[in-house]
Amino acid sequence: MKIKPYLTSDLKKLRRGPAITLPKDFGIIVAYTGINKNSKIIEIGTGSGFLTVQFSRIAKKIITYEKRKDFADLSKNNFQSLKLKNVKLLNVDAFEGIDEKDADLFMIDIHNAHEIVKIAFDSLKEGGYLAAHCLSVEQSKLLFLECKKIFKEVFMVETLVREYDVDELRTRPKHIGIIHTAYLLFARK
DSSP states (O other): OOOTSOOOOHHHHHHHOOOOOHHHHHHHHHHHHOOTOEEEEEEETTTSSHHHHHTTTTOEEEEEEEHHHHHHHHHHHHHHHHTTTEEEEEEEEEEEEEOSSSSEHHHHHHHOOOGGHHHHHHHEEEEEEEEEEEEEEHHHHHHHHHTTTTEEEEEEEEEOOOEEOOSSSSSESSSSOOOOOOOEEEEEE
């Protein structure tokens, strides 16, 4: 049986809707932001909840906003199927305002991410991070330039992962695989 290393067994069970943030990108988010068992995370753009589930394994509390009812219902069912206790899902447009403050991480996964930068900044504790999952260079650029206006440190990365074939005669990269998934943008308050 072939096991896909980029989705753990509990994630494979979840119902999917919109694009997901794969564990390879999740790992980079954790590594660069330093989130841990004491971290409070605000997430904008829950989608089907794949990233939220990954955060729930290590963070103390996740407050996640999803304005679309169909996605909110999908993610709610996914969270219930895993019996998550540290996730609060709000079927609300985050642009209408966010009450939470002193977050360690403000995670954004929406197409107009550059428009929520000020709200993110105001919600973060000093030293906290904004992180964003961007699908295009153009989206990343808009967000990057907006973050440069108020954040101390702004940078962008891409995570590439290749699987290898290994046998007695040779070791070489596989011919197929998931290489590029997203541009990850980070900004530190």
